[in-house]
Amino acid sequence: MSDKSSGVSANFADYKPLFDRNAALVEANRCLNCYDAPCIRACPTSINVPGFIKKIASDNMRGSARLILEANILGASCARVCPTQELCEGACVLHDLHEEPISIGRLQRYATDQVVLGGKGAALFTQGPTNGKKVALVGAGPASLGCAAELAQLGYEAVCFEKADQPGGLNSFGIADYKMDYETALAEIAWVKQLGVDIRCNTEVGRDIAIDAMLADYDAVFLGIGLDGVGPIGIPGEELDGVRDCLEFIAELKTQPKDDVSLVGKSVAVLGGGNTAIDAVTQAARLGAKHVYLVYRRTQAAMGAYKHEQELARKDGGIFVMEAQPVAVLGTSGKVSGLKCTRTRVTDAGFEYIAGSEFVLEVDVVLRATGQSKLVEFLGRFDGLKLDSKGRVEADENGRTSVEKIWTGGDCVSGGKEVVNAVAEGKRAAHSIHEYLQGAR
Amino acid sequence: MADLKTNTAGILSPNPFWLASAPPTNTGDQIMRAFDAGWGGAVWKTLGQPIVNTWSRYGALDINGVKIMGLNNIELITDRPLEVNLREITEVKKRYPNHAVIVSLMVEANREAWHTIVKQAEDAGADGLELNFGCPHGMSERGMGAAVGQVPEYTQQITEWVKEVAKTPVLVKLTPNIADIRYAARAAKQGGGDGVSLINTINSIIGLDFDTLAPRPTVNGWGSHGGYCGPAVKPIALNMISQIGTDDETLGLPISGIGGVSSWQDAVEFIALGSTSVQVCTLVMHYGFRVIEDLCDGLSNYLDERNMTLDELRGVALPRIHHWKELDLNYVVNASINQEECIGCGLCYTACEDGAHQAIHSERRADGRTFVEVMPDACVGCNLCSLVCPVDNCITMIQIPTDYAPCSWEQHSAGTGTLAPRPQDKLYAQLATAKKEEAPAT
Structure with missing residues (x-):
């Protein structure tokens, strides 16, 4: 579903491509169908993995999709974007046999695509009979969608207010394009909307909708606002043309023709050591950049990015510049021409700069992936809402906040996790809301 | 050749x-x-x-x-x-x-x-x-x-x-x-x-x-x-x-x-x-x-x-092909699980529990792994666990020596042989004792 016409766009072929039927059957039959299967426990949404795989094996595709999607409404996204190596596939007992684990992500995609991206027959899920109650959800990212889909099936009027012009949050705009493209993410959300989820884009709570009015009009509110952008790191030259928030860069390459955002002939420095930084390295390389540097102030062992993604970035030609701290962005005529760094050394207390070790990377683009800020100012407008010291919303395991009618989930609580975690949190919050509102009836 | x-x-x-x-x-x-x-x-x-x-x-x-x-x-x-x-x-x-x-x-x-x-x-x-x-x-x-x-x-x-x-x-x-x-x-x-x-x-x-x-x-x-x-x-x-x-x-x-x-x-x-x-x-x-x-x-x-x-x-x-009635009823085998080889799939447990003779104990250990072991008193040596186990040489059937001479059904029914005790004998004995205790004194 992406533009595959040009040179660089071919680099964005699916990371976990769709199985054809015979390949899916072979893989599905390889699954041992464990008792008390560890893959289920490794899934934040507790998908019955052997269950859906054996349904693939028996050609019960409707049943397979249902099993996945009733556990995780964004099962088609998660099939693509989950770090399965760290979750279900990482827990597969076949590792102990020194065999490849079952390709659970790809099987999940095989099962869910057939429903989510155009199924046949009666709808798998429908809106529950209306119970007259309504819930507002702030944001339309994975947490809100997970919550809203569950609420709609329970009979609630679920309304998501989204300030962007399209729904999905980071699932639409922030996923590395070779994992899932923008169009697929939107197609899945269109399917979720069929459950009766009302998504109102270009609608910013606090500006287009007053917070007080929302709290008064709705029986409950779910905050699924995620995080803010990646702010300046406070070094000279960050105002130069070519210094960008990494997430803006990813959103741009996902929503525009690849040739328009090509980096052919350019050199790029990505700042940070997390999964977003790694995604940026990989994608900059695939957009044709001459050199892509990952600049990180600690050692590789301290990087937050998954090992398998680091490996992918290296294979794509990413150059890891470890133990280096950017100290200034250099420019000519208002445009970036280099990144000045100093060497660091890990110490017991953290790390220290090494005097006189400065060096310059000749780059045209500097991408900040040094961690998203929290939307502290916005959250402060909800009276009584408690945040922790890092600016994350405080909530219990069911997403209940310090304010009676407000629940939350996703990155604004966790500080930044996977899509699957956000969906799981949204779903748990929906059941907590349901319990609360039933009691209140 | x-x-x-x-x-x-x-x-x-x-x-x-x-x-x-x-x-x-x-x-x-x-x-x-x-x-x-x-x-x-x-x-x-x-x-x-x-x-x-x-x-x-x-x-x-x-x-x-x-x-x-x-x-x-x-x-x-x-x-x-x-x-x-x-x-x-x-x-x-x-x-x-x-x-x-x-x-x-x-x-x-x-x-x-x-x-x-x-x-x-x-x-x-x-x-x-x-x-x-x-x-x-x-x-x-x-x-x-x-x-x-x-x-x-x-x-x-x-x-x-x-x-x-x-x-x-x-x-x-x-x-x-x-x-x-x-x-x-x-x-x-x-x-x-x-x-x-x-x-x-x-x-x-x-x-x-x-x-x-x-x-x-x-x-x-x-x-x-x-x-x-x-x-x-x-x-x-x-x-x-x-x-x-x-x-x-x-x-x-x-x-x-x-x-x-x-x-x-x-x-x-x-x-x-x-x-x-x-x-x-x-x-x-x-x-x-x-x-x-x-x-x-x-x-x-x-x-x-x-x-x-x-x-x-x-x-x-x-x-080696014989009538069933000639087979030795005192040949005892039990399943033995090699814990070094076990990958914790639990297939032996669910097969034995639901499909055979309830002789395997299973528990989820602190590390999240499924641990299984055979209960010798319950195992009838049916082989099922070893048949479902996906790992080579993990579950083997081992012969348990007995003091009883071989005895076939033919010999048993003719009164010329003695049967070794069966796993279920204990259970029946327990049930009989329990019944006796429950029965009202006459």
């Missing part, structure tokens, strides 16, 4: 592997290519009055993603003119004098008709004849094939007719679609047959088309029962062959074994249970003639590793 030369009731072949009478032996060209690939013999697709076939003919049983575990067909005997087949038989024999060409025959139950076809086949150069009394579909509706094989008197009669004129060895091909194969084998022997070949295909409906619910293979919306073969039928064939090999009346009757042979291991089993040659069809229909290389190579290596000849292998397992 072990000597694989074989003499089946007087039919010589360079190795025991023959192509069964079936589509792979439809033409001389196929058979010559098969001989080039290494096949020892071929049973020509059944000659008789030419027939007309349907178009859609085969249906498959796939199991868990594995293709063609079973195959059925509604194809009839040869649909080629008799003269063409005879001419090609002569041609093949001329070019391959040392390979076995056996000609399968099936005509109406008429003495003259049988005499004629036997002479035609032998004049063409056949090394032996196979009487097709087994085909269960189509031809049986016309009083031939299984319609003969299902009635011992017919089997004997027609075999006698054939033997009146035959100069080459005669194998009688038996149908498994009967209650007791021994009656059919005895009839073949009494009729003068030099040997038997079995099993022919089994009556079957392989399955339905899931869109139309019409039986497969579907012929213009309809279907008809077909003949079932392929890997899934092997155990049935092994049993029937062993029955003939252990029956006093047919002891020593040469057998050409047929039924789902898919590997050299299968051939070892057929031969160890008394077969001389082994016929193969479905494997070739799936993968082509080239499979013969590993059939011969594997069999030869097996024999070489054991310093054994093919003749020594033949029938070697038969003395």
Whole structure:
């Protein structure tokens, strides 16, 4: 579903491509169908993995999709974007046999695509009979969608207010394009909307909708606002043309023709050591950049990015510049021409700069992936809402906040996790809301 | 390289592997290519009055993603003119004098008709004849094939007719679609047959088309029962062959074994249970003639590793086939789980708990792994856990020594043996004690 016409766009072929039927059957039959299967426990949404795989094996595709999607409404996204190596596939007992684990992500995609991206027959899920109650959800990212889909099936009027012009949050705009493209993410959300989820884009709570009015009009509110952008790191030259928030860069390459955002002939420095930084390295390389540097102030062992993604970035030609701290962005005529760094050394207390070790990377683009800020100012407008010291919303395991009618989930609580975690949190919050509102009836 | 030369009731072949009478032996060209690939013999697709076939003919049983575990067909005997087949038989024999060409025959139950076809086949150069009394579909509706094989008197009669004129060895091909194969084998022997070949295909409906619910293979919306073969039928064939090999009346009757042979291991089993040659069809229909290389190579290596000849292998397992009533009821085995090898899939637990005798304990350990162990007091040694375990050498069945002498059901019921205690005895004893305690004092 992406533009595959040009040179660089071919680099964005699916990371976990769709199985054809015979390949899916072979893989599905390889699954041992464990008792008390560890893959289920490794899934934040507790998908019955052997269950859906054996349904693939028996050609019960409707049943397979249902099993996945009733556990995780964004099962088609998660099939693509989950770090399965760290979750279900990482827990597969076949590792102990020194065999490849079952390709659970790809099987999940095989099962869910057939429903989510155009199924046949009666709808798998429908809106529950209306119970007259309504819930507002702030944001339309994975947490809100997970919550809203569950609420709609329970009979609630679920309304998501989204300030962007399209729904999905980071699932639409922030996923590395070779994992899932923008169009697929939107197609899945269109399917979720069929459950009766009302998504109102270009609608910013606090500006287009007053917070007080929302709290008064709705029986409950779910905050699924995620995080803010990646702010300046406070070094000279960050105002130069070519210094960008990494997430803006990813959103741009996902929503525009690849040739328009090509980096052919350019050199790029990505700042940070997390999964977003790694995604940026990989994608900059695939957009044709001459050199892509990952600049990180600690050692590789301290990087937050998954090992398998680091490996992918290296294979794509990413150059890891470890133990280096950017100290200034250099420019000519208002445009970036280099990144000045100093060497660091890990110490017991953290790390220290090494005097006189400065060096310059000749780059045209500097991408900040040094961690998203929290939307502290916005959250402060909800009276009584408690945040922790890092600016994350405080909530219990069911997403209940310090304010009676407000629940939350996703990155604004966790500080930044996977899509699957956000969906799981949204779903748990929906059941907590349901319990609360039933009691209140 | 072990000597694989074989003499089946007087039919010589360079190795025991023959192509069964079936589509792979439809033409001389196929058979010559098969001989080039290494096949020892071929049973020509059944000659008789030419027939007309349907178009859609085969249906498959796939199991868990594995293709063609079973195959059925509604194809009839040869649909080629008799003269063409005879001419090609002569041609093949001329070019391959040392390979076995056996000609399968099936005509109406008429003495003259049988005499004629036997002479035609032998004049063409056949090394032996196979009487097709087994085909269960189509031809049986016309009083031939299984319609003969299902009635011992017919089997004997027609075999006698054939033997009146035959100069080459005669194998009688038996149908498994009967209650007791021994009656059919005895009839073949009494009729003068030099040997038997079995099993022919089994009556079957392989399955339905899931869109139309019409039986497969579907012929213009309809279907008809077909003949079932392929890997899934092997155990049935092994049993029937062993029955003939252990029956006093047919002891020593040469057998050409047929039924789902898919590997050299299968051939070892057929031969160890008394077969001389082994016929193969479905494997070739799936993968082509080239499979013969590993059939011969594997069999030869097996024999070489054991310093054994093919003749020594033949029938070697038969003395181990006994009636159930003769088995030792005091032979105790228990499952033993090698914790070093266990991957924690829990399949042994769920199989034992739901499908067998509730003798495996399972718990989720702190590290999240499933831990399983066998409860010796409960284990009846049924083997199920070791059968479902996906890890080699993880669950083994080990013999538990007892102080009891062997005791069969025969001995036990005659009062001449003593049974060792069974796992369930303890349970019954506990229940009896509990009942006593519950019972009101009288």
